[in-house]
Amino acid sequence: MTDAYPTPTVSTEWLADHLDDPKVVILDSSYHLPTVKRDAATEFEGLRIPGARFFDFDGKIKDPDADQPHMLCSPDRFEREVGALGVSNDSFVVAYDVNGIFSASRCWWMFRTFGHENVAVLDGGLPKWEHESRHVETTSPTQPKPATFKASFHPxxxxxxxxxxxxxxxxxxxxxxxxxxxxxxxxxxxxxxxxxxxxxxxxxxxxxxxxxxxxxxxxxxxxxxxxxxxxxxxxxxxxxxxxxxxxxxxxxxxxxxxxxxxxxxxxxxxxxxxxxxxxxxx
Known part of the structure; x- marks a missing residue:
């Protein structure tokens, strides 16, 4: 871990100051319980922290054959999916969610489980970001440039x-x-x-x-x-x-x-x- 990037959390102030850092990759890791009747992916399409990509651990980045919900996927699948999001081994990942600190920690844990310590949770998440009247995107998200990520499983x-x-x-x-x-x-x-x-x-x-x-x-x-x-x-x-x-x-x-x-x-x-x-x- 480089000394330039704090873990395991970053503040909204820190992230606002690093939005243009090419090594920082912001992942909206929002998830809702089935009883809530909300769609995190659809909400992401309509509102997000600038430059964020959607980390879909309940749909794509999971074990597709497991009986339980959103079980940890294989290293190969994780490499493929996060690479498609533009995450490389040189990236500093910042995970957030729409509830504050809830599902972003799952993203943080998954990256650490696959050997990537350059990851942090946005302290207070999107609610704190919006409460401080920080900029959000509401137009359609742009497609990230794919990157290469190599996982190292930490069982x-x-x-x-x-x-x-x-x-x-x-x-x-x-x-x-x-x-x-x-x-x-x-x-x-x-x-x-x-x-x-x-x-x-x-x-x-x-x-x-x-x-x-x-x-x-x-x-x-x-x-x-x-x-x-x-x-x-x-x-x-x-x-x-x-x-x-x-x-x-x-x-x-x-x-x-x-x-x-x-x-x-x-x-x-x-x-x-x-x-x-x-x-x-x-």
């Missing part, structure tokens, strides 16, 4: 159900879903899933790590949240959620705290809650 950053099952006694597993879903008091948004949580896991709803303006809380505040929930920051850590999106927000916060090795359970509850042979607690 320690992604966990399977078997990995989680084997780590129940040794790792701190943190669930980013709401307390209601974690405690089986609220229904799951996806049909056919059991209610509850992975045995022994901790609950930190991802909204808890965000300040009122949608930015990440301070490192001291983040540390207090994790330790206050009972997590030992020296233990192996796996984050989980509904489908592997908001778990990446916890991984982002843990990165700030020096835990760059925090792994994400990719299938999360969309897999664990579906498979009857896997244990649950309520």
């Amino acid at each position: 320690h950053l992604v966990r399977s159900a078997q990995h989680v099952l084997d780590a129940l006694e040794t790792a701190d597993i943190i669930d980013a879903r709401s307390a209601g879903r974690f405690l089986a008091k609220d229904p799951e948004p996806r049909p056919g899933l059991r209610s509850g949580h992975i045995p022994g896991s901790f609950n930190i709803p991802f909204q808890n790590i965000l300040a009122d303006n949608g930015t990440l809380k301070s490192p001291d505040a983040l540390k207090a949240i994790f330790t206050g929930a009972g997590i030992d920051l020296e233990n192996p850590i796996i984050t989980s959620c509904g489908s592997g999106v908001s778990a990446c927000n916890l991984a982002l916060a843990l990165y700030v705290l020096g835990r760059e090795d925090a792994a994400v359970y990719d299938g999360s509850w969309s897999e664990w809650g579906l498979r009857e042979e896997l244990p649950i607690e309520t």
